[in-house]
Amino acid sequence: MSVQPGQPAATVPFPTASWGRRILAIFVDWIASTLVVIAFVGLDTYGEPGSPAQLYTLAVYVLEATLLTWLLAGSFGKLVTGLRVVPAKGRGRLSNPLPLLLRQVAVVAVIPPLVFRQDGRGLHDMIAGTATVDMQTYRRLTTTGV
Secondary structure: OOOOOOOOOOOOOOOOOOHHHHHHHHHHHHHHHHHHHHHHHOHHHHHOOOOOHHHHHHHHHHHHHHHHHHHHOOOHHHHHOOEEEEEOOOOOOOOOHHHHHHHHHHHHOOOOOOOEOOOOOEHHHHHHOEEEEEHHHHHHHHHHOO
C-alpha cells in the first residue's frame, strides 16, 4: 500500500484498541512465555548469567503470538485482556501466518510503539495488514463485516 504525496494514509474504518491495553497484553504474553521456558529449563538455568534460556522466551513469545493470532485472532495476552487482531479491511479472517510472523518479529524489535499512524495501527500492524481491536469492535466486525 503506497501513499501518494499530499494524500493522507488510509485509515481503518473502525476504532482500534488503546495502547495501554496492548501493553498489558504483551506483558501477559511475556510472563506466560517466561513461565513456559522456566517449566522446561528450570528456574536455576533461566537465572544463570549468560544463559540462552532468556532467548528461548523470545522464541516462545514469537511462536505463541503468531500461532494463536492466526488460529484465534489473538495471542494469549490479547485473549486474556479482551483484544483481537483483525484484517485492516475489517472483514475476513487472518488466513496467512507468514505476515503474522513478520508482525511478531517487528514487535520484538520494539519499533512498532515508536512508529504508528493516527488510526492507532503500529508498524507491526501495517506490515501484516492488521489492526488490534477490543472485543466489542471484534464482535461487530465478525457479525457485520464493518
